[in-house]
Amino acid sequence: xxxxxxxxxxxxxxxxxxxGLAEGQSPEVLFITCSDSRVVPALITGARPGELFExxxxxxxxxxxxxxxxxxxxxxIEYAVQVLGVSDIVVCGHSHCGAVGxxxxxxxxxxxxxxxxxxxxxADEPKPCxxxxxxxxxxxxxHVLAQLLRLRSYPCVERRLADGRIRLHGWYYEVHTGAVRxxxxxxxxxxxx
Numbered sequence: 001x002x003x004x005x006x007x008x009x010x011x012x013x014x015x016x017x018x019x020g021l022a023e024g025q026s027p028e029v030l031f032i033t034c035s036d037s038r039v040v041p042a043l044i045t046g047a048r049p050g051e052l053f054e055x056x057x058x059x060x061x062x063x064x065x066x067x068x069x070x071x072x073x074x075x076x077i078e079y080a081v082q083v084l085g086v087s088d089i090v091v092c093g094h095s096h097c098g099a100v101g102x103x104x105x106x107x108x109x110x111x112x113x114x115x116x117x118x119x120x121x122x123a124d125e126p127k128p129c130x131x132x133x134x135x136x137x138x139x140x141x142x143h144v145l146a147q148l149l150r151l152r153s154y155p156c157v158e159r160r161l162a163d164g165r166i167r168l169h170g171w172y173y174e175v176h177t178g179a180v181r182x183x184x185x186x187x188x189x190x191x192x193x
Contacts, residue, residue, distance in 0.1 A: 030080040059099025095135040
């Protein structure tokens, strides 16, 4: 913890670099990814403060839309689309994902009931893959596509897609190489950006 504290102490010593941020934000991209500490959206994309609006959830899960039961995730998506007017949404899954791996392996999650309920409630079953494969690449990629489909059911996203004001992107990040692949509908595969 101490290195983080030390950096935080010196971070604010360059106020001129951050003064413009007080005027507001206008990110073009909503970046939905996993809470995993190895996935750092600004590092992956090179984004500066104010350029990405982030939504991080266990397993980069987009829960089903339910107006009568709003969630923090739904509120974040709606705010990004309706208020900030993002033009792109990226759902980025990653290799070695513990959430998707737990689903694929059928792990016993009784010791973490909130995690168990979140995964059971919010995630479609990922595509089966070799449970011995620690990257769970194929399952994660299938999971990313399922979350993109779920995003399409959000009324604000559905409207923006219909009038061409928003684009959806599925990414897969390899934590062990740093490589990023994007889903391409033409080939129905994740390919290098």
